[in-house]
Amino acid sequence: MPRPLIVLFTALSIFTNSVAFFTGGNDNGSAHNINGTTIVITLFISDVEYGWDIKAQRDAQRIDTVNEYLAMAGDYLEEQVGSYGGEAVFITDFIANDDLAYYVRINSNMENDSNYGAKEEAVWDSIDEYIDVEALKTKYQADNAVFLAVFNTEVDNPAITCTRNWYQGMESDNEIVFLYYIDYGQVNPPAVYAHEILHTFSAPDLYTTDPDFGITSRNLSGLQDKYPNDIMLTCSDLSTGEYVYDRITNEITEVTASYIGLI
Secondary structure, eight states, X not given: OOOOOOOOOOOEEEXXXXXXXXXXXXXXXXOOOSSEEEEEXXXXXXXXXOOOOTTSHHHHHHHHHHHHHHHHHXXXXXXXHHHTTOOEEEEOOTTTSGGGEEEEEOSSOTTOGGGHHHHHHHHHHHHHHHOOHHHHHHHTTOSEEEEEEEEOOOTTOOOOOEEEOOOTTOSOOOEEEEEEXXXXXXXXOHHHHHHHHHHHTTOOOSSSOBGGGTBOTTTHHHHHHHOTXXXXXXXXXXXXSSOOSSSOOOBOOXXXXXXXXXX
């Protein structure tokens, strides 16, 4: 999904069939090395446009769906990291672990993408006010913490799911996924959850140029041709072009693996 932000990191260029990509991974921020234990802390945010009512059946079902899709994303990431010889544990279940979910009200329009800086600051302020992140990391023996800010949107939602991950000089270390329950007129599937979480570990999108990651107009088409099912290129099923809701059919290929430090 679109990711309107920058990331700086120490990189080693690798050339594979004339396609250049980089090895890296965050040195700072709340998500460092994907190997290890990561807690996903979910904030259900009500704003001036959309809100959560946990007593409403529809909203309760949506909350259960978020938990289910997060679990699929966590399992997928564990399996994919394992396929490269790594070991990752993702703790995502906020129903079994109720201190991993928070309900927050923010009195602004969090779907206004022109006000991106204010959006992230509002979530950072909420984290600082309500969540003892270090205590949670100690409790779950976690190396990393990722924050999922979830909005109860409908088909008229203009905002697109995206991630604020760490870059050098950022005012907060906390890495946030802004997850709109519906965007582009569709419910976001488990693959989108996994895609966005990978951003927090320094994985770039592969569908657009990004000079900070060495992805230029010259090598973009080569990346896309070589890695058509990479989850950082597509979250749809490669054979149908449609979202899948009961599994993740995309891959972490060697190019994304290199960006997150697996190879």
